[in-house]
Amino acid sequence: MSETRQPSTLSFLRARRSVTAANMPAGGPDQDTLHAILSAGIRVPDHGKLAPWRIVVFEGEARAAFGRDVLRPAFAANQRTDAPETTLALEAARFERAGVVLAVLSTPTVPHKIPLWEQQLSAGAVCQTLLIAAQAEGFAAQWLSEWTAFDPDVRAALNCSGENDQIAGYIYIGGKASNDSDRPRPDFDAIVSRWPS
Template sequence: MPDPNPAALDFLMTRRSRPAKTLTTPVPDKATLETLLVAAGRTPDHGKLEPWRFIVLTAGVMPRLAEATQTRGVALGLDPDQIAKGRSQFDQGNLAVVVVEVQKPSEKIPALEQTYSAGAVCLALLNAALASGWGANWLSGWISHDRVFMRDTLGLGDHERIAGLIHIGTETSTPPDRPRPELSSITTWVDT
């Protein structure tokens, strides 16, 4: 018989991201954040490639990132609302972790599996923060897919890209649960 962990299962059945705009200070200190990063690093990783790394963004860098987002959005000719949405996570942010996918050459592990692992790190970090009592949200948006922003603003190499920005802080309000998929509509049972 398996040895159940009811508290962990209850957490997973009730977990809910907190909107980034509702997060405020205090944020985790360095030691606390390092614990969350270690937990995230326990993500499944075929071939032990570690196809990801972290960039921690603290409050002091947020204004520079907001301005860089504004400048890049204008250069791309984006709609002002798109630009505002892209920069708002930095205008309002106090702590975020950029999970960077780092593609590594491998004859055994396809690039797509490395992408899956980087996405799993995002969810693991999000869940570690939530399980520790912090509010957290996984964001992306147009800046996460813009090669110039990744290179010039965050220093990413050509073999790297943003998998997600995980904002962590103290929640100011608990959001209502959102509709979840109906299990029968997303599950196929194969018996023979």
């Protein structure tokens, strides 16, 4: 049997952190690295082998085009009808904060003997695995929802309008980054207990 232990993985997971999209350096993974990140992202626990998720990749000009053609009009129509031009321009540029944006769609099969909740959890696993894969390659990355995950016109543009479909999130991936700041992390003992307590 081949060696399966990867001692560096645990130390990486205990130290990894996100870089906010607002602070991402320019750049992003090249095509081979992005393919590897995506391949890792779809290798997740998936009860029933339903693959109840889809990923839409935005890179290059597609980021600005989606902002112009979808985000801007959706914001003006559904989020803030009196938004000034400066706000609309900022909203249109949302995906341009990162070199690559991955929209992860939760597209469960309902009804099905595999519970909806489990299929949705699997979409969360896709998000987290994409995030870990990008960060493990040294890229700044963050999982965001923002209004763009819930807006009906954005959902429609991503073919994610089914009654049980959801945008699980967007994985923003920027250039290579070191990140020296961290956020407060949960108190281990407040989270973890042993039964019987």
